[in-house]
Structures are given as structure tokens and as C-alpha cells.
Amino acid sequence: MAYKRQIDRLPIIPADAKVHTTVCHYCIVGCGYKAYTWDVNRQGGTAPGENAFGVDLSEQQYAQTPAWYSPSMYNIVEQDGRPVHLVIKPDHDCVVNSGLASPRGGRMAEMSYSRARSTQLRRLTNPMVWRYGQYQPTSWDDALDLVARVTARVIKDQGEDGLFVSAFDHGGAGGGYENTWGTGKLYFGAMKVRNIRIHNRPAYNSEVHATRDMGVGELNNCYEDAELADTIFCMGANPLEAQTNYFLNHWIPNLRGESLPKKQEQMPDEAHAPGRIIFVDPRRTVSINACEAEVGKDNVLHLALNSGTDLALLNGLLTYIADKGWIDRAFIDASTAAPAAAPAPAPAPAADGGDADQTLLPGRPEVERVQAGRLTDFAGALAANRMTLAETASITGLSEADIVKAAEWIAQPKDGGGRRRTMFAYEKGLIWGNDNYRTNGAIANLALATGNVGREGGGCVRLGGHQEGYVRPDASHVGRPAAYVDKLLIEGKGGVHHIWGCDNYKTTLNAMEFKAAYKRRTDKVKDAMNRVPYGDRAAMVEAIAAAIADGGLFAVDVDIVPTQIGEACHVILPAATSGEMNLTSMNGERRMRITERYMDPPGEAMPDALIAARIANHLQRILTETGEAAAAAKFEGFDWKTEEDAFMDGYHAHAEGGEHVTYELLRAMGTNGFQEPATGVADGRIVGTKRLYADGKFSTEDGKAHFLDAPWRGLQAAGKQAEKDKFPFLINNGRANMVWQSAYLDVGNAFVMDRWPYPFVEMNPEDMSRLSVKEGDLVEIFNDNGSTQAMAYPTPSARPGQVFMLFGFPTGVQGNVVSGAVNEFVIPNYKQTWGDIRKISDAPETVRHLSFKPKEYAG
Numbered sequence: 070m071a072y073k074r075q076i077d078r079l080p081i082i083p084a085d086a087k088v089h090t091t092v093c094h095y096c097i098v099g100c101g102y103k104a105y106t107w108d109v110n111r112q113g114g115t116a117p118g119e120n121a122f123g124v125d126l127s128e129q130q131y132a133q134t135p136a137w138y139s140p141s142m143y144n145i146v147e148q149d150g151r152p153v154h155l156v157i158k159p160d161h162d163c164v165v166n167s168g169l170a171s172p173r174g175g176r177m178a179e180m181s182y183s184r185a186r187s188t189q190l191r192r193l194t195n196p197m198v199w200r201y202g203q204y205q206p207t208s209w210d211d212a213l214d215l216v217a218r219v220t221a222r223v224i225k226d227q228g229e230d231g232l233f234v235s236a237f238d239h240g241g242a243g244g245g246y247e248n249t250w251g252t253g254k255l256y257f258g259a260m261k262v263r264n265i266r267i268h269n270r271p272a273y274n275s276e277v278h279a280t281r282d283m284g285v286g287e288l289n290n291c292y293e294d295a296e297l298a299d300t301i302f303c304m305g306a307n308p309l310e311a312q313t314n315y316f317l318n319h320w321i322p323n324l325r326g327e328s329l330p331k332k333q334e335q336m337p338d339e340a341h342a343p344g345r346i347i348f349v350d351p352r353r354t355v356s357i358n359a360c361e362a363e364v365g366k367d368n369v370l371h372l373a374l375n376s377g378t379d380l381a382l383l384n385g386l387l388t389y390i391a392d393k394g395w396i397d398r399a400f401i402d403a404s405t406a407a408p409a410a411a412p413a414p415a416p417a418p419a420a421d422g423g424d425a426d427q428t429l430l431p432g433r434p435e436v437e438r439v440q441a442g443r444l445t446d447f448a449g450a451l452a453a454n455r456m457t458l459a460e461t462a463s464i465t466g467l468s469e470a471d472i473v474k475a476a477e478w479i480a481q482p483k484d485g486g487g488r489r490r491t492m493f494a495y496e497k498g499l500i501w502g503n504d505n506y507r508t509n510g511a512i513a514n515l516a517l518a519t520g521n522v523g524r525e526g527g528g529c530v531r532l533g534g535h536q537e538g539y540v541r542p543d544a545s546h547v548g549r550p551a552a553y554v555d556k557l558l559i560e561g562k563g564g565v566h567h568i569w570g571c572d573n574y575k576t577t578l579n580a581m582e583f584k585a586a587y588k589r590r591t592d593k594v595k596d597a598m599n600r601v602p603y604g605d606r607a608a609m610v611e612a613i614a615a616a617i618a619d620g621g622l623f624a625v626d627v628d629i630v631p632t633q634i635g636e637a638c639h640v641i642l643p644a645a646t647s648g649e650m651n652l653t654s655m656n657g658e659r660r661m662r663i664t665e666r667y668m669d670p671p672g673e674a675m676p677d678a679l680i681a682a683r684i685a686n687h688l689q690r691i692l693t694e695t696g697e698a699a700a701a702a703k704f705e706g707f708d709w710k711t712e713e714d715a716f717m718d719g720y721h722a723h724a725e726g727g728e729h730v731t732y733e734l735l736r737a738m739g740t741n742g743f744q745e746p747a748t749g750v751a752d753g754r755i756v757g758t759k760r761l762y763a764d765g766k767f768s769t770e771d772g773k774a775h776f777l778d779a780p781w782r783g784l785q786a787a788g789k790q791a792e793k794d795k796f797p798f799l800i801n802n803g804r805a806n807m808v809w810q811s812a813y814l815d816v817g818n819a820f821v822m823d824r825w826p827y828p829f830v831e832m833n834p835e836d837m838s839r840l841s842v843k844e845g846d847l848v849e850i851f852n853d854n855g856s857t858q859a860m861a862y863p864t865p866s867a868r869p870g871q872v873f874m875l876f877g878f879p880t881g882v883q884g885n886v887v888s889g890a891v892n893e894f895v896i897p898n899y900k901q902t903w904g905d906i907r908k909i910s911d912a913p914e915t916v917r918h919l920s921f922k923p924k925e926y927a928g
């Protein structure tokens with residue numbers, strides 16, 4: 070029997086199985102899969118003509134054969150009301166993953182709702198409302214009537230600022246172009262909601278304001294560039310665990326020299342060698358281990374800098390490279406400049422950790438006026454950011470020799486004088502790191518100075534989190550800085566809160582205080598609801614309104630499973646997810662594909678886009694009933710019947726190049742899709758864009774990229790330096806290969822929960838023995854922000870005084886100990902957290918059988 074999968078035989082996929090184009094709905098990489106379905110009473114045969122692979126399955130297959138699937142890729146689900154076999158297996162013909170799965174994507178089938186095989190039975194099947202002191206199922210009309218009446222009432226009493234929203238802004242599950250448009254049209258089209266936050270941060274802002282202000286969009290290269298680069302500079306990311314198949318299928322081959330023929334073919338006039346890689350991370354990750362194990366240490370450089378000092382390193386590298394003359398002067402002259410309009414000063418109120426250096430951004434609406442660094446030209450940035458090797462070494466804790474080595478790998482001209490091609494990649498170690506705006510600008514400074522944007526083997530890119538799927542009406546009314554929504558909720562602001570596909574009880578910062586305030590406020594409304602008969606709608610709405618006036622909060626959660634924040638809510642709405650609806654998204658190289666619906670959603674669950682539309686319909690009905698015709702008219706245009714209607718109204722009509730894109734064409738493009746933006750259609754295929762800025766023109770008014778004046782200023786967010794001074798341990802945090810996000814589906818999967826019943830905290834063995842902590846013991850992690858718990862995982866490579874904890878986990882929320890301090894634009898600083906650690910208990914029964922082997926492997 071396959072481990073914990075209760076199955077020892079798998080059916081053969083018949084030759085006539087239905088095949089659906091599918092994109093993994095987890096991470097940014099967006100691996101191509103195929104979903105096969107066929108009637109539950111049949112299976113294929115071993116003869117080549119009888120199975121979907123067209124091979125003779127009675128013969129032993131070779132090790133890497135595609136004519137195979139694993140137990141985790143199998144399930145029995147319903148399709149149009151009938152039970153069918155489902156196999157979701159990676160597609161060998163997809164250029165993204167070339168047939169690779171990962172510990173997450175390879176489990177998509179077994180993570181599907183199946184009554185036949187009892188998987189994911191936690192899925193929400195019906196709307197639920199708080200009734201008689203508990204959750205009870207109800208009809209869509211009843212639930213939406215209550216949501217609409219309370220929402221309309223709050224807007225009447227408080228204006229649209231009384232409606233708070235937390236919503237995904239991404240692709241893949243809990244998003245996609247259909248659903249971000251559905252929610253976007255509701256809150257930014259029909260309404261102009263300002264108190265809205267994104268799933269992963271407490272405001273409606275950009276993770277990468279700086280690079281965008283500089284004219285460099287954050288997903289500007291293509292995955293092939295990682296194969297063509299001379300050097301990959303990877304800052305604050307752990308791609309083996311978090312962007313798995315991008316790393317395995319495009320980075321490792323370059324390091325191994327396997328992409329040399331491709332380099333030779335595409336760039337015939339240059340000298341080529343196997344790629345090198347630089348990792349910037351305070352911690353030694355398994356990505357670093359994997360590179361060393363695969364290609365030896367000579368071409369792998371780990372800069373284990375002091376937490377939060379990336380900006381100093383980037384500025385030091387820029388200085389050294391410029392002084393050596395290793396910059397791309399021709400590119401700088403042709404494609405970069407200071408902004409044309411001189412920035413005028415503006416007296417803007419700064420958020421926490423505000424900076425005196427505030428200027429108007431040219432060409433931006435008046436609201437966007439706080440600035441953390443000034444846009445300038447190359448000379449301006451170099452002068453402002455100049456940092457000697459000695460200074461850089463002392464701040465970062467790195468040796469001067471290693472900094473010089475990194476500079477050489479990044480920019481020293483190649484044999485024969487050719488420019489070195491370097492791909493600059495970053496993710497949450499930078500984004501959720503110290504001084505987001507300046508650090509993000511500083512990495513783009515380095516990429517621009519060395520001429521590495523818009524060219525083969527280059528790029529200055531986010532590695533990414535989820536897939537992307539952003540298309541929404543203009544959001545500039547939200548302002549910049551945007552409202553710090555969590556803070557306002559804690560302070561008692563707002564009357565109604567709509568939550569779409571996020572569980573901020575597990576994933577926000579300052580989480581303990583957030584949860585305490587949220588519970589207090591939502592409990593007020595629950596108590597009020599308990600006191601009136603549910604069927605008396607008028608009295609119910611009055612009771613809720615009175616509780617809101619008294620500081621209460623009415624909360625609506627749209628999700629696919631029960632969540633921790635959902636436990637505080639009053640209405641819970643069941644969403645359909647990827648595969649249960651047609652859904653489009655793009656990956657980290659802007660590759661857009663469709664995932665075709667291959668199964669029915671559980672019960673009455675509906676696509677988020679249609680839930681948003683139905684909320685709009687009910688709001689319109691109720692406003693019409695109460696005689697508010699003008700307000701009701703704003704909710705026109707939500708008569709969508711299917712997710713495709715939402716797609717045509719949103720992406721097709723509003724995205725750049727969207728007019729060329731339809732479901733039909735996307736179906737024809739399969740798992741390879743096209744790279745956005747679309748530029749036309751030729752021979753029935755959408756024509757895309759391989760790299761942005763290949764013509765040397767950037768996303769600014771005059772087409773010139775700007776540099777950023779971004780000098781080092783220590784730990785920027787308020788209170789972080791004091792926290793560091795006070796507490797002995799860095800509480801670094803982030804992802805693990807096996808777990809997807811807040812484990813919302815993983816909690817129902819024995820494979821994951823057996824491995825991680827509690828979040829691990831990687832600790833140096835000597836720190837453990839000093840605290841009398843053994844492997845698997847539960848420890849408390851605490852500081853002045855709150856406390857949480859984790860399971861100690863001895864990690865010989867962990868530096869003393871630095872631990873790494875799995876983030877967002879249901880049985881131990883790391884966000885409890887993250888302070889509420891943010892940057893000027895309300896970007897959180899999850900990674901720089903310091904605290905203390907003490908033992909709570911010996912390893913509990915669920916932990917005792919676990920292996921605590923080091924996670925590294927030998928080459």
C-alpha cells in the first residue's frame with residue numbers, strides 16, 4: 070500500500086480519457102499538468118492502443134518514463150454529477166517544468182474533494198451563517214441577503230470607508246484573472262473602497278513600489294534567461310523549496326553546463342562557461358546545498374550577511390563595480406535618465422517608520438506623495454549610495470574578499486571583453502526584509518548599471534509567490550501610502566469586513582493583537598445575533614447595526630475550507646477553486662495559460678467571480694427596495710452567468726493586449742500558453758512577448774529607466790533595532806518544500822501532517838543544548854509582540870543565535886511575534902524579528918517517530 074494513501078493499485082488511463090489543460094494552482098512557477106478523467110467503471114489496457122500513453126505497459130518502463138503516475142496524482146471525483154477517475158500528472162511538453170512535479174503540485178489530485186475516497190472532506194459545500202450560537206448551512210439567497218443588507222446599512226451609516234476588505238490579488242487558486250476582476254469590479258468599480266488590504270500585507274500597495282517607480286516592472290525576463298546567464302544573483306529566496314521547478318529545470322542545468330549549447334547558439338560571439346550562482350541569505354538553505362552538491366563549491370558563493378543588511382551590500386557592490394569601470398555605459402546613456410520633472414517637496418504624513426526624505430513622484434496622482442528615496446540618474450545614485458568595501462563589510466558582516474568576488478562574478482568583463490550577463494532575482498527575504506523600498510531600488514540600480522535588463526541572460530526580477538492574475542479597475546483612489554487596514558481594524562474602525570481567500574489569523578503581522586481585537590469585535594456581533602430570532606431579518610439587521618455602533622464588526626469569509634479567521638465570521642461563503650472552474654493566470658515569466666474545469670465544485674460552491682457578482686446583484690436589489698436608485702445603479706454590469714463572462718468583461722476588455730485573448734485560443738495554446746502582453750494573433754495562436762524592455766524602452770513617461778537615491782539607514786522599521794538589541798535570537802521565517810502556504814489543504818493531508826504536526830524551528834545544536842532542548846521538543850518563542858510555539862529541529866548549519874521557523878502554520882503562528890512596524894508604504898517586515906526561546910515540553914507523541922536528519926544531501 071502506498072504510504073498513507075490507502076491504495077495499492079492504480080487504474081490505467083484509457084486512450085480515450087478526456088484531457089484537460091491544467092496549471093498547478095500553487096506557486097508562481099506555474100508548472101504545466103494534464104488532468105485526465107474517465108468514467109469510474111472503466112480503465113485502459115496495457116496494449117499501446119488501449120492507454121493514454123500509447124506504449125506497451127506490459128513491458129518494464131525506464132526510470133524517467135512519462136508513462137507513469139504516482140498514487141498522489143490520482144483520485145475519484147465528480148464531473149457533471151458522475152463519478153470519474155482523475156489523474157493530474159505533470160506535462161512533459163510544458164517548457165516550464167518539462168514533466169517535473171514537486172511535493173506540492175504532485176499532490177493536486179489527492180488534494181481534491183472526493184466523497185468516494187474521503188479526501189478534503191473539510192471543503193465548504195454550502196453557505197453558512199451564524200445562527201443560534203453556531204454555524205448552520207443555508208441557501209445562497211439567504212446568506213447573500215444578510216451580507217447585502219448589513220453591508221448596505223454600514224455604508225449608509227459610515228460611508229464606503231466603513232466597508233473593509235481583505236482580498237487576494239494573485240493568480241492560481243484563490244485568484245486568477247476571473248476572480249481578481251470580480252472582486253475588483255465590485256470594490257473599485259461599483260464602489261470606491263479605500264480600506265482594503267491584499268492577502269499578504271496589511272494595505273493595498275505594491276511589494277515592489279521602487280522598481281516600478283524606476284520604470285522596471287518586476288517580472289521582466291523569461292525562464293530561459295536563467296539558462297543563459299553567466300551568473301545568477303539570488304537575494305532573499307530559497308528557490309529549491311519555494312520556486313522548485315524553475316530552479317530544477319532552468320537554474321541547475323545552467324550550473325551543470327547543460328545549457329552551454331543554447332548559450333553558444335543564441336550568443337555566438339561570446340565566451341561561455343557553466344553558470345555561477347551567488348546566494349544572499351543570512352541562512353544556509355537547501356538551495357545552496359543543492360547547488361554545491363550538484364556542481365561543487367567553486368561556482369557557488371553564499372553571502373551569509375547579517376539579517377536586514379542587503380541594502381548595504383547592494384550599495385557596496387554598485388560602488389565597487391562602478392569604480393572598476395564594469396558598468397554598461399552605452400546602456401546607461403541610451404536607456405536611463407533622471408526623471409524629467411524636478412520632484413517638488415510635499416508635506417506627507419508618513420506611516421510608521423516614516424522618513425524625512427519625502428518628495429512628489431513625477432507623473433503620479435497627488436495622493437502618491439510619500440517617497441522613501443529620490444529618483445535620479447546613475448551619477449546621482451552612485452554619489453548618494455556610495456559605500457566603501459570596508460563599510461560594506463562591517464555592516465553586512467561579510468569579508469571584503471567575498472564582496473569583491475561577488476562583484477567580479479556579477480560584472481567583471483568576460484574573457485575577450487564581453488559583458489557578463491547576470492540575472493538578478495529576489496523574493497521575500499528582500500521584499501519582507503528591512504527597508505523594502507530602498508533595497509528593492511538598490512537591486513534594480515545594480516541591474517541597470519550593469520545593463521542587465523531586457524537582455525538575454527539578464528533580468529531584475531521577483532522570483533514570485535503565487536501565480537499572478539491581476540486585472541482590476543483603477544485603484545489610485547486608495548492612495549499612497551494606502552490605509553494600514555489591520556491597524557484600523559485593531560483601533561475599532563469599520564463596520565463590515567469582507568474576506569476573500571486569506572487567513573490573516575495565521576499570516577498577518579502583529580497577529581496576536583490583531584486576533585485579540587478581531588475576536589472582541591466580532592464576538593459583540595455574535596452575541597447580538599444570538600439574541601434575535603434568525604428569521605426576523607429586520608430585527609436581525611437592527612441588532613447587528615447596534616452592535617457595530619458599539620464597536621462590533623460583522624465579518625464575511627469567502628473561502629474553500631474552514632479557516633481560523635473564519636471562526637470569527639458571521640457568514641461563510643463556499644468558493645470553487647482551480648479545476649472546479651475555468652481559471653486563467655500567468656507565471657513568473659508572464660506565461661498565461663488556462664486551467665480547464667475538470668471536476669465539479671463541492672456542493673454549492675461557486676467561483677469567486679460569481680460570488681462577487683451575486684453580492685453586487687443583492688446589493689442592487691436591496692438598494693432598489695429602499696428607494697436608493699442612484700446607489701443601486703452603480704451595481705449594473707454583474708449579470709455574469711459563468712467565469713468566462715467575468716473573463717471577457719475583465720481581462721479581455723481591460724488587460725494590456727487582452728483583446729487578443731479568449732478561452733478558445735488559450736485552450737488551443739495548451740500548457741505552454743503565451744507570454745504577456747499579447748501583441749496579436751497569428752495562425753490561430755496568440756503572439757506574446759518573451760522579454761520586457763528588449764528595445765531599451767522602460768515603463769516611464771519618456772521611456773528612460775530611473776535610478777534610485779537609496780542610502781543605507783540601518784534597520785528602518787520603527788522599533789526593530791531595539792528588538793534586536795533586547796532579544797538573543799533572530800526569528801527568521803519562511804517556507805518549506807512540502808507545505809503550501811498556511812497549509813489550508815495540507816492540514817487534511819496525512820503525508821504533510823505526519824511530517825510537520827507542528828511548525829519546525831531550525832536551531833543550532835549548541836543553542837539547543839544551552840536551553841536543554843532536544844530534537845522534537847516544543848519550544849515557546851516570545852518577545853514583546855506576543856508568543857508562539859514550534860518544534861525544535863536541530864540544524865548544524867544554522868548560525869548560533871539565528872533560528873528559522875515555518876511561517877503561517879496552523880499549530881504555531883510565527884506572525885504572533887512579528888511587530889506591527891512597517892515601511893513608509895505599509896510594507897511589513899516579517900523577516901527581521903528577534904525574540905527569546907524556552908522549552909515548553911518534551912516531544913509529544915505525534916512527534917516522537919519523526920526523523921530529525923539534517924535536510925542537506927551530499928553530492
Ligand SMILES: Nc1nc2c(c(=O)[nH]1)N[C@H]1C(S)=C(S)[C@@H](COP(=O)(O)OP(=O)(O)OC[C@H]3O[C@@H](n4cnc5c(=O)[nH]c(N)nc54)[C@H](O)[C@@H]3O)O[C@H]1N2
Binds near residue numbers: 244269534570627628
Ligand atoms: N511571518 C510571515 N508572515 C507572512 C509571510 C512570511 O514570509 N512570514 N509571507 C506572506 C506572504 S508572501 C503571503 S502570500 C501570505 C499568505 O497569506 P494568506 O493569503 O492569508 O495565506 P494562504 O494560505 O495563501 O491563504 C489562502 C486562503 O485562501 C483560501 N483559498 C484557496 N483557494 C481559494 C479559492 O479559490 N477561493 C477562495 N475564496 N479562497 C481560496 C485557502 O483556503 C486559505 O484559507 O502570508 C504572508 N505572511
Ligand SMILES: Nc1nc2c(c(=O)[nH]1)N[C@H]1C(S)=C(S)[C@@H](COP(=O)(O)OP(=O)(O)OC[C@H]3O[C@@H](n4cnc5c(=O)[nH]c(N)nc54)[C@H](O)[C@@H]3O)O[C@H]1N2
Binds near residue numbers: 351804810811
Ligand atoms: N513550498 C512552498 N513554496 C512556496 C510557497 C509555500 O508556501 N511553500 N509560497 C509561495 C509564496 S506566496 C511566496 S511569496 C514565495 C516566497 O518565496 P521565498 O522568498 O523564496 O521564500 P521564503 O522562505 O519566504 O524566504 C526566502 C529566504 O529569505 C531569507 N531571508 C530572511 N531574512 C533575510 C535577509 O535579511 N536578507 C536576505 N537576503 N534573505 C533573508 C530566508 O532565510 C529564506 O531562506 O514562495 C512561494 N512558493
Ligand code: SF4
Binds near residue numbers: 093098173174175312
Ligand atoms: S514548482 Fe510550483 S507550480 Fe510547479 S508543481 Fe511545484 S508548486 Fe506547482
Ligand SMILES: [Mo]
Binds near residue numbers: 269
Ligand atoms: Mo506570497
